[in-house]
Amino acid sequence: MDADLLIKNGVVIPMVGQKIFNRGAIAIDGDKIVAVGPTTEVADEYGARRVIDAGGAIVLPGLINTHTHLAMTLFRGVSDDLPVMKWLERIWSIESSLTPQDVYWGAMLGCLEMIRSGTTCFADHYFFMNQVARAVEETGIRGVLAQAIFDKWGPGDIDTSLEGGLNFAKKFRDTANNRITCMLGPHGTFTCSSDTLKRVRQTANEEKLRIHMHMAESKEEVDEVKKQHGKTPVRFLADIGLLGPDLLGAHAIYVDEKEMSLLKRTDTKVNHNPTTNTKGATGTSPVPEMLKRKINVSLGTDGAGSNNTLDMLEEMKVTAILHKLRLRDPSVLSAWQVLEMATLNGAKAVGLEEKIGSLEVGKKADLIIVKTDKPHLIPMHNVPSLLVYSANGNDVDTVIVDGRVIMDHRKILTVDEEEILRKAQEAFEGLLGRSGWKFSASKMPERQL
Amino acid sequence: MDADLLIKNGVVIPMVGQKIFNRGAIAIDGDKIVAVGPTTEVADEYGARRVIDAGGAIVLPGLINTHTHLAMTLFRGVSDDLPVMKWLERIWSIESSLTPQDVYWGAMLGCLEMIRSGTTCFADHYFFMNQVARAVEETGIRGVLAQAIFDKWGPGDIDTSLEGGLNFAKKFRDTANNRITCMLGPHGTFTCSSDTLKRVRQTANEEKLRIHMHMAESKEEVDEVKKQHGKTPVRFLADIGLLGPDLLGAHAIYVDEKEMSLLKRTDTKVNHNPTTNTKGATGTSPVPEMLKRKINVSLGTDGAGSNNTLDMLEEMKVTAILHKLRLRDPSVLSAWQVLEMATLNGAKAVGLEEKIGSLEVGKKADLIIVKTDKPHLIPMHNVPSLLVYSANGNDVDTVIVDGRVIMDHRKILTVDEEEILRKAQEAFEGLLGRSGWKFSASKMPERQL
Numbered sequence: 001m002d003a004d005l006l007i008k009n010g011v012v013i014p015m016v017g018q019k020i021f022n023r024g025a026i027a028i029d030g031d032k033i034v035a036v037g038p039t040t041e042v043a044d045e046y047g048a049r050r051v052i053d054a055g056g057a058i059v060l061p062g063l064i065n066t067h068t069h070l071a072m073t074l075f076r077g078v079s080d081d082l083p084v085m086k087w088l089e090r091i092w093s094i095e096s097s098l099t100p101q102d103v104y105w106g107a108m109l110g111c112l113e114m115i116r117s118g119t120t121c122f123a124d125h126y127f128f129m130n131q132v133a134r135a136v137e138e139t140g141i142r143g144v145l146a147q148a149i150f151d152k153w154g155p156g157d158i159d160t161s162l163e164g165g166l167n168f169a170k171k172f173r174d175t176a177n178n179r180i181t182c183m184l185g186p187h188g189t190f191t192c193s194s195d196t197l198k199r200v201r202q203t204a205n206e207e208k209l210r211i212h213m214h215m216a217e218s219k220e221e222v223d224e225v226k227k228q229h230g231k232t233p234v235r236f237l238a239d240i241g242l243l244g245p246d247l248l249g250a251h252a253i254y255v256d257e258k259e260m261s262l263l264k265r266t267d268t269k270v271n272h273n274p275t276t277n278t279k280g281a282t283g284t285s286p287v288p289e290m291l292k293r294k295i296n297v298s299l300g301t302d303g304a305g306s307n308n309t310l311d312m313l314e315e316m317k318v319t320a321i322l323h324k325l326r327l328r329d330p331s332v333l334s335a336w337q338v339l340e341m342a343t344l345n346g347a348k349a350v351g352l353e354e355k356i357g358s359l360e361v362g363k364k365a366d367l368i369i370v371k372t373d374k375p376h377l378i379p380m381h382n383v384p385s386l387l388v389y390s391a392n393g394n395d396v397d398t399v400i401v402d403g404r405v406i407m408d409h410r411k412i413l414t415v416d417e418e419e420i421l422r423k424a425q426e427a428f429e430g431l432l433g434r435s436g437w438k439f440s441a442s443k444m445p446e447r448q449l
Numbered sequence: 450m451d452a453d454l455l456i457k458n459g460v461v462i463p464m465v466g467q468k469i470f471n472r473g474a475i476a477i478d479g480d481k482i483v484a485v486g487p488t489t490e491v492a493d494e495y496g497a498r499r500v501i502d503a504g505g506a507i508v509l510p511g512l513i514n515t516h517t518h519l520a521m522t523l524f525r526g527v528s529d530d531l532p533v534m535k536w537l538e539r540i541w542s543i544e545s546s547l548t549p550q551d552v553y554w555g556a557m558l559g560c561l562e563m564i565r566s567g568t569t570c571f572a573d574h575y576f577f578m579n580q581v582a583r584a585v586e587e588t589g590i591r592g593v594l595a596q597a598i599f600d601k602w603g604p605g606d607i608d609t610s611l612e613g614g615l616n617f618a619k620k621f622r623d624t625a626n627n628r629i630t631c632m633l634g635p636h637g638t639f640t641c642s643s644d645t646l647k648r649v650r651q652t653a654n655e656e657k658l659r660i661h662m663h664m665a666e667s668k669e670e671v672d673e674v675k676k677q678h679g680k681t682p683v684r685f686l687a688d689i690g691l692l693g694p695d696l697l698g699a700h701a702i703y704v705d706e707k708e709m710s711l712l713k714r715t716d717t718k719v720n721h722n723p724t725t726n727t728k729g730a731t732g733t734s735p736v737p738e739m740l741k742r743k744i745n746v747s748l749g750t751d752g753a754g755s756n757n758t759l760d761m762l763e764e765m766k767v768t769a770i771l772h773k774l775r776l777r778d779p780s781v782l783s784a785w786q787v788l789e790m791a792t793l794n795g796a797k798a799v800g801l802e803e804k805i806g807s808l809e810v811g812k813k814a815d816l817i818i819v820k821t822d823k824p825h826l827i828p829m830h831n832v833p834s835l836l837v838y839s840a841n842g843n844d845v846d847t848v849i850v851d852g853r854v855i856m857d858h859r860k861i862l863t864v865d866e867e868e869i870l871r872k873a874q875e876a877f878e879g880l881l882g883r884s885g886w887k888f889s890a891s892k893m894p895e896r897q898l
Contacts, residue, residue, distance in 0.1 A: 018891055018892070073827070074828060076828060077838070078831070080831070080838065081773075081781075081782075081784065082779060083779055083780055087779070109824050109827060113825045116824055117825070278774040279770040280779050308834065309839050310825070314766075318767070321767075322727065325728075329730055330530060330531060330532055330533065330728065330729050331531060332530075334529075334530045335530065373870060374565070375558050375559075375562035375870065376566070376758050376759070378522070378873050378877075379525060379877035379878070380874060381526060381889060381890060382890070382892060383890045384892075385529050385757065385893070389757040389758070390525060390753075390757045392760075392841045394841060394844065417824075421824065424827050425829060428828035428830075439828075439830040440831075441460055441829075441830060442469040442831075442832065443831060443833075
């Protein structure tokens with residue numbers, strides 16, 4: 001049979017059980033996978049217009065980053081090593097000068113960083129999301145986009161209304177050959193009124209849109225929600241009917257036994273951002289505890305303003321080691337479990353489990369090739385361990401989304417990378433200047449006199 | 450004046466205070482730095498046989514990894530996600546079949562991994578150290594080598610006597626154009642008798658050799674030392690006179706206030722290995738607390754059998770974020786402090802602070818160039834943050850040790866990398882086979898039937 005693309009001689013991890021094809025192949029026709037199996041079988045059956053010989057490299061589903069703020073790549077390094085309120089003050093002060101153009105270049109930079117480090121699908125939550133949609137369209141990545149909705153705080157004149165978020169979602173859903181999915185994006189439990197959150201739930205049901213929001217991230221949030229509503233964040237969300245299988249709650253650090261039961265019972269999806277929450281000292285989400293209860297926990301990098309990268313391979317390592325220390329048990333969170341969080345669980349988190357998250361016939365061809373002929377990836381065996389504990393984003397060699405090769409042997413094919421790096425740097429410099437901050441090589445930006 | 454090598458137009462971080470030259474240059478003659486400053490001045494003064502235009506890349510002292518077991522690269526992925534005793538059982542079972550040849554290929558693989566990720570000097574502690582010395586000699590890296598001394602446990606027929614360790618040190622000290630320094634390597638507080646440790650101290654004093662050992666790493670060690678000697682590890686070492694400015698104690702997790710005072714008073718050097726101790730769930734060393742007391746704390750990756758990489762840039766990020774969470778204070782351990790741990794403090798830890806650890810006139814030319822024209826390293830500003838929070842080992846472009854370029858734009862110049870990768874894989878496969886373990890792509894090695 002005919003296919004557009006055949007990838008052969010890879011160590012293929014389809015993420016179906018713990019099966020691995022040592023010399024595996026994948027046939028792709030159009031945007032879909034049409035065969036997965038041993039190279040001897042698949043290559044026999046399919047004649048392809050293009051053949052990629054993986055030469056022993058690892059082939060796995062593209063990674064799914066389920067919580068980020070893409071344009072915040074422009075905030076990398078502007079606010080490190082600071083208490084959370086000082087961090088926020090800096091970010092808000094600069095964000096108030098943000099333009100749609102800044103968001104475009106920040107999102108383009110973020111898309112490049114994600115593609116280069118093996119992410120093929122991401123869930124984003126920010127302002128001026130039409131610019132992020134543009135970046136998704138142009139770079140060829142897959143995006144699940146939600147425009148931030150606030151009503152108790154908002155960055156200056158930027159539109160953060162429910163109506164704005166809904167209009168964005170209606171306009172862009174299922175665009176870019178269906179690579180763009182849209183969600184509603186209430187910011188969080190204390191930055192939206194209970195009335196707004198109820199309207200979000202109603203709108204989500206009516207419009208069949210999923211919801212992406214921050215949930216139980218910090219002690220400060222817990223205190224504020226208790227003050228406003230007399231209960232903790234997850235209980236508050238349960239009471240107003242926001243929990244549900246279509247809700248993606250990011251962070252979920254402050255959740256007790258009872259709240260885990262609520263999340264489980266409602267099939268609410270949970271996203272984990274260990275690097276940001278470790279660096280920011282906000283706490284650690286009880287991930288192994290939630291996975292044990294069969295709550296769907298996926299993985300995200302959060303924004304580069306707090307992480308400071310969007311590297312999901314690095315995030316997998318931090319996840320795998322952090323919980324071992326917290327629970328004083330090195331056997332919790334195996335490499336396989338963490339790989340599942342970054343692929344299958346990510347797909348479920350954004351409602352795309354029928355389309356992505358594993359390499360199976362009929363699914364979209366979203367996959368990555370990781371080269372292993374490098375000192376830090378030898379000896380070659382126990383591939384889940386190599387990926388989680390030894391590889392990093394720079395080891396990703398080739399990236400395919402929707403059947404299209406968007407990075408080929410580390411070369412980005414869809415956009416002009418050099419121009420984006422230059423424009424993103426200019427956008428950063430312009431933004432800092434407009435908002436009154438002076439930057440330098442040796443330290444964080446300082447207030448201009 | 451004449452020089453052999455001029456590096457110009459770099460963002461140069463000499464690690465002298467917090468100075469950065471935005472368009473800096475370094476002149477190197479023979480194995481030494483002869484000038485550091487703005488490109489305009491240095492390039493005017495020095496005519497060099499070779500010029501490297503860094504083109505805006507970051508130039509900094511080579512990173513110093515002060516605790517590893519280099520040949521354990523062959524153990525990468527053989528023992529993950531297991532309780533410490535099961536981890537040890539596996540490692541020991543395989544180690545008992547280790548040959549000098551295995552150590553050679555493991556050390557060559559480890560040298561490559563370190564060079565590629567920006568380490569120019571490492572402190573190693575293992576068996577068959579003449580093989581590691583050979584790897585240092587051939588690859589061009591700098592090594593501080595100690596042969597493991599045990600008397601309460603030892604891997605089969607391998608020589609782990611004090612005499613063996615001393616003979617190794619005498620034979621190899623100051624070889625390889627002084628790139629090899631030797632230390633004495635008693636394994637630890639519970640694997641050496643108090644008599645042996647006293648003899649180590651006496652020998653160290655007589656022979657002017659420094660000492661490198663494991664110290665206060667695990668609860669199990671504390672319990673065992675208490676049982677054997679009626680006191681905790683650091684108190685025990687203090688009482689038998691082992692503490693001192695020439696002792697490098699690795700891990701130092703179980704140290705209380707009183708023990709920190711002992712370490713400070715004796716100027717004992719402490720090495721921190723956060724990834725291994727997080728993944729292994731042994732605990733976290735009170736690093737900010739020790740730095741506050743002006744104890745010299747340096748950074749190490751430990752072996753790839755536990756980490757599972759030798760990437761000091763990654764280790765810096767784990768260090769910087771981990772303590773913020775532990776102390777619930779995002780302002781502890783700034784990027785600058787962590788950079789110091791990985792450079793200056795590392796040099797002091799191994800007694801080479803007169804020669805390496807910073808870019809200063811008269812010091813050895815051990816330095817690295819990190820390219821930043823990549824999405825995850827844009828925007829370019831706040832360079833310490835970029836290095837600690839965003840870069841990883843794969844971003845290192847060029848490595849110079851002793852004035853010699855050993856990696857040039859990611860190409861290793863000193864040895865045949867392809868052959869080493871192949872031989873290391875073969876050594877791993879042979880070792881596993883001899884020791885009765887079957888390996889596969891999908892999981893950790895299993896006992897052969």
